[in-house]
Amino acid sequence: MEHAETDPYAQVEERDYEAALRPKTLAEFDGQPRVREQLALVLDAARHRGTTPDHVLLSGPPGLGKTTLAMIIAEEMGVGLRISSGPAIQHAGDLAAILSGLDEGEVLFLDEIHRLSRPAEEMLYLAMEDFRVDVIVGKGPGATAIPIELPPFTLVGATTRAGMLPGPLRDRFGFTAQLDFYDPADLSGIVANSAGKLGVSIHPDATDEIARRSRGTPRIANRLLRRVRDFAQVKGHPQAHRAVARAALELYEVDERGLDRLDRAVLGALCNLFDGGPVGLSTLALSVGEEIETVSEVAEPFLIREGLLVRTPRGRVATRAGYAHMGLRPPAQNPALFD
Known part of the structure; x- marks a missing residue:
């Protein structure tokens, strides 16, 4: 259920729903208790000193609340929020334009910060430390650097691949938070809160069922909730209970452990076509008719986390x-299978 919608109107609807369901304050943010406590301390200390908070780096898989936390930081500090992303900043001049347009105390959220270009990254070092950027005017021997002073601001960087961040950039963040997958109890609470905001009557056993199939991810939990809501409305159920949730999620091909059609296709091909492996990623992707990046970035991480698939030097097993x-019997003759 993590696949991107191809219909642009569906994408807009998804974004609108996500925005409506986002918590606005740290007190409303369910889950991630350690990160929430640490971040609250950072913000409270800044308020007491009358300064901007330290720069914040949020890392973790997609859908765990990094963008939401950036919005909460701005809301808690009572300042504006500017949003951009690493891939959108191709040149140092792009970043200079964004930075020079910031007001004092504002929060700048850079998603996928690990994908910044090298020139922009080097400009960001100076901006984060000294609140200054040097704009180069001219070319060759006659080029000169014009320093531009920036108002104090807080950079919130988000990344799904913290290991790809250069050390000098990572070290300039005053607070780094690793967001973990949510446990079912927290997700069940998130589903219940979201159901209230959407005006959906839902039984606690249905929120538990949705949470159990949500891959530890609030974004997916809220998406599944909307599908259960649609099913209940169309089928005439005044309240979504467990049987309704199960029927809805089976219709949308999300099984009891959260595997969707692509996950089962990958796992099924590995078991049925390749006797459990090992098999190369490109061959596996070709067998299910998907792009290599889709299999490696969408299906594999969850299958590995669930202990259903393993990466080895020789291939996937x-x-x-x-x-x-x-529901298959493993081949006895394959010594590569993992317990």
């Missing part, structure tokens, strides 16, 4: 648990 989940 199914585990015995993966065979069991697919």
Whole structure:
């Protein structure tokens, strides 16, 4: 259920719903208790000193609340929020334009900060430390650097690949938070809160069912909730209970562990076509008719986290648990299978 919608109107609808369901303050933000406590301390200390908070780096898989936390930081500090992303900033001049347009105390949120270009990244070092950028005017021997002073601001960087951040950039953040997958109890609470905002009558056993199939991710939990809501409305159920949630999620091909069609296609191909592996990623992707990046970035991480698939130097290998989940008997003659 993490695949991007191809319909632009569906994408707008998804964004509108996500915005409506986002918590606005740290007190409303469910889950991530340690990160919430640490961030609250950073913000409270800044308020007491009358300064801008330290720069914040948020890392973790997609859908765990990095953008929401950036919005909350701005809301808690009572300042404006500017949003951009690493891929959108191709040149140092692009970043200089964004930085020079900031008002004092504003929060600048850079998503996918690990994808900044090298020139922009080097400009960001100076901006984060000294609140200054040097704009180069001219070319060759006659080029001169004009310093532009910036108002104090807080940079909130988000990344799904913290290991790709250069050390000098990572070290300039005063607070770094690693967001973890949510446990089912926290997700169940998030689903219940979201149902209230959407005006959906839902039984606690249905919120538990949705949470259990949400891959530890609030964004997916809220998406599944909307599909359960649609199913209940169309089928004439005044309240969504567990049986309704199960029927809806089975219709949308999300099984009891959260695997969707692509996940099961990858795992099924590995087990049925390649005797459990090992098999190369490109061959596996070709067998299910998907792009290599889709298999490696959408399906594989969850299958590995669930212990259903393993990456090895020779290729992808199914585990015995993966065979069991697919209702298949593992081949006795394959010594590569993992327990």
